[in-house]
Amino acid sequence: xxxxxxxxxxxxxxxxxxxxxxxxxxxxxxxxxxxxxxxxxxxxxxxxxxxxxxxxxxxxxxxxxxxxxxxxxxxxxxxxxxxxxxxxxxxxxxxxxxxxxxxxxxxxxxxxxxxxxxxxxxxxxxxxxxxxxxxxxxxxxxxxxxxxxxxxxxxxxxxxxxxxxxxxxxxxxxxxxxxxxxxxxxxxxxxxxxxxxxxxxxxxxxxxxxxxxxxxxxxxxxxxxxxxxxxxxxxxxxxxxxxxxxxxxxxxxxxxxxxxxxxxxxxxxxxxxxxxxxxxxxxxxxxxxxxxxxxxxxxxxxxxxxxxxxxxxxxxxxxxxxxxxxxxxxxxxxxxxxxxxxxxxxxxxxxxxxxxxxxxxxxxxxxxxxxxxxxxxxxxxxxxxxxxxxxxxxxxxxxxxxxxxxxxxxxxxxxxxxxxxxxxxxxxxxxxxxxxxxxxxxxxxxxxxxxxxxxxxxxxxxxxxxxxxxxxxxxxxxxxxxxx
Amino acid sequence: xxxxxxxxxxxxxxxxxxxxxxxxxxxxxxxxxxxxxxxxxxxxxxxxxxxxxxxxxxxxxxxxxxxxxxxxxxxxxxxxxxxxxxxxxxxxxxxx
Numbered sequence: 001x002x003x004x005x006x007x008x009x010x011x012x013x014x015x016x017x018x019x020x021x022x023x024x025x026x027x028x029x030x031x032x033x034x035x036x037x038x039x040x041x042x043x044x045x046x047x048x049x050x051x052x053x054x055x056x057x058x059x060x061x062x063x064x065x066x067x068x069x070x071x072x073x074x075x076x077x078x079x080x081x082x083x084x085x086x087x088x089x090x091x092x093x094x095x096x097x098x099x100x101x102x103x104x105x106x107x108x109x110x111x112x113x114x115x116x117x118x119x120x121x122x123x124x125x126x127x128x129x130x131x132x133x134x135x136x137x138x139x140x141x142x143x144x145x146x147x148x149x150x151x152x153x154x155x156x157x158x159x160x161x162x163x164x165x166x167x168x169x170x171x172x173x174x175x176x177x178x179x180x181x182x183x184x185x186x187x188x189x190x191x192x193x194x195x196x197x198x199x200x201x202x203x204x205x206x207x208x209x210x211x212x213x214x215x216x217x218x219x220x221x222x223x224x225x226x227x228x229x230x231x232x233x234x235x236x237x238x239x240x241x242x243x244x245x246x247x248x249x250x251x252x253x254x255x256x257x258x259x260x261x262x263x264x265x266x267x268x269x270x271x272x273x274x275x276x277x278x279x280x281x282x283x284x285x286x287x288x289x290x291x292x293x294x295x296x297x298x299x300x301x302x303x304x305x306x307x308x309x310x311x312x313x314x315x316x317x318x319x320x321x322x323x324x325x326x327x328x329x330x331x332x333x334x335x336x337x338x339x340x341x342x343x344x345x346x347x348x349x350x351x352x353x354x355x356x357x358x359x360x361x362x363x364x365x366x367x368x369x370x371x372x373x374x375x376x377x378x379x380x381x382x383x384x385x386x387x388x389x390x391x392x393x394x395x396x397x398x399x400x401x402x403x404x405x406x407x408x409x410x411x412x413x414x415x416x417x418x419x420x421x422x423x424x425x426x427x428x429x430x431x432x433x434x435x436x437x438x439x440x441x442x443x444x445x446x447x448x449x450x451x452x453x454x455x456x457x458x459x460x461x462x463x464x465x466x467x468x469x470x471x472x473x474x475x476x477x478x479x480x481x482x483x484x
Numbered sequence: 485x486x487x488x489x490x491x492x493x494x495x496x497x498x499x500x501x502x503x504x505x506x507x508x509x510x511x512x513x514x515x516x517x518x519x520x521x522x523x524x525x526x527x528x529x530x531x532x533x534x535x536x537x538x539x540x541x542x543x544x545x546x547x548x549x550x551x552x553x554x555x556x557x558x559x560x561x562x563x564x565x566x567x568x569x570x571x572x573x574x575x576x577x578x579x580x
Contacts, residue, residue: 033552034552043561043571043572048557059548061547062548064550065548089500096514148575151573287541287543288544341562394516
């Protein structure tokens with residue numbers, strides 16, 4: 001896909017790299033034994049280490065290390081058996097240490113790749129530059145008091161994985177696809193819950209523009225955008241701003257900017273002007289983090305089937321299109337649901353019901369797959385009822401509507417409402433005879449060669465049987481009776 | 485010879501949130517320059533093939549189990565704060 005901004009002096013291309021902070025799923029913090037639980041009383045999940053009391057020493061959480069390695073393996077990335085923690089120095093009210101413990105020149109995970117599934121069914125690969133472990137800061141609240149800010153350190157010291165992409169993204173939609181895929185991967189792995197609105201996944205976007213084929217321009221960093229849609233919007237708006245600046249003879253100044261979704265603009269963050277000088281140095285409180293191949297192999301054994309592999313299996317074994325397979329694997333819960341429906345049944349038919357009917361209904365009701373009123377088992381049963389000719393496809397749609405409303409079992413619904421397909425020749429014959437008797441003129445039309453009138457008769461018979469007659473049988477018997 | 489000017493020292497002092505007087509800046513610039521000169525002298529040592537050392541002890545990082553063993557000491561955490569409210573530290577407004 002190409003994305004070109006047509007300026008007044010010619011075309012511009014955008015270059016984007018993303019930095020994503022993923023909160024690591026663990027019980028306790030990266031360097032202290034305080035809980036990571038969300039929503040507890042302010043400052044109750046805080047140890048003296050997290051509050052940066054003098055003399056407190058950090059001790060690393062093994063699970064956070066395993067989660068970072070697991071994520072690295074999921075990104076098909078290089079795992080560094082030796083890595084080093086450094087201090088990133090800056091002052092802010094919610095950073096009690098006056099520095100963040102992070103990794104600088106020796107991160108735990110090196111180069112990797114993410115395959116993007118674009119909406120048109122094509123794929124594109126984006127490089128991962130690195131993944132490193134670091135501490136989260138506390139939370140500042142500015143709206144409690146006109147003169148003061150309130151600080152809660154519950155989040156202070158929670159483990160984050162910062163995942164940095166190469167500047168390979170050339171389209172706002174690719175940025176969206178990147179975040180969607182990264183979120184799917186960490187969710188499949190169980191290393192981060194991926195909830196952007198709760199802040200457990202946060203994204204900074206580095207955006208620059210250039211003439212196609214020319215070297216990279218100066219970039220600006222847009223901080224902390226909290227939804228995939230806003231990231232795409234922020235990139236579009238920032239790129240347009242840069243083109244306007246350049247075309248009016250100005251220069252792009254490398255700076256940190258804030259996206260204001262209400263005003264639809266980005267603006268410079270004043271407080272960050274001096275902040276780029278972080279004066280990193282190795283943290284003297286922490287020895288190098290070293291592990292062996294056996295440690296990695298142990299984690300490798302716990303890797304689940306990841307979205308790309310699942311997608312390939314759905315295409316190759318279930319005969320799905322790349323697009324349908326992509327839709328199903330986008331969320332693990334969706335793929336799991338589909339697999340229960342498809343088990344022992346026609347994979348393509350199952351995919352149609354899940355994607356078109358179920359996802360359609362869920363979207364309309366604005367609920368996720370986890371809240372689906374129709375269980376995968378019941379949707380499977382419904383498909384069986386069609387396959388074994390108990391009900392017609394048309395009736396199945398009605399039954400599905402009832403299932404969405406009541407969450408009921410399709411077999412019971414069919415039983416209770418008397419929706420079973422009529423395959424009894426006698427009953428169908430009676431219905432046909434009645435329709436023929438009532439419409440002698442139309443029967444004559446068919447006999448005169450107006451074949452398509454036959455469809456009208458099928459419709460009438462179906463109507464008089466409440467849609468329960470087997471359409472194939474009705475068709476054949478009508479033909480025999482009128483033309484036979 | 486490397487030499488640090490007063491402006492660079494002012495910037496470093498600001499980044500470290502250390503308040504230094506004008507005269508102090510000149511003095512510090514001299515001290516820091518002498519330290520850098522000493523480091524420059526060390527640079528002359530041939531370290532070809534030597535891995536950079538991050539710690540003098542030949543040890544690696546001990547790992548701890550992922551268990552909740554700390555926290556729930558809100559009173560203790562806040563006990564040195566000049567101002568608190570509703571379990572939070574209260575500080576002069578910092579906002580964009």
